Amino acid sequence: MAHKLRKLGFKEVFILKGGLGAWTNSGLPIESRSDISQVGLELYKALAGGNP
Numbered sequence: 001m002a003h004k005l006r007k008l009g010f011k012e013v014f015i016l017k018g019g020l021g022a023w024t025n026s027g028l029p030i031e032s033r034s035d036i037s038q039v040g041l042e043l044y045k046a047l048a049g050g051n052p
Helices: 002-007 019-025 041-048
Strands: none
Touching: none
């Protein structure tokens, strides 16, 4: 997913070993910003290569 996002022009994309679950299970912080536009379902499906 990160590679596809980079190809689409997103610059601050990182691969998390173990995913977001491993990050939060380690007690590391996450940010949620309402001013960031959400990825639509159709774009998500296209990036993920199928159904979410």
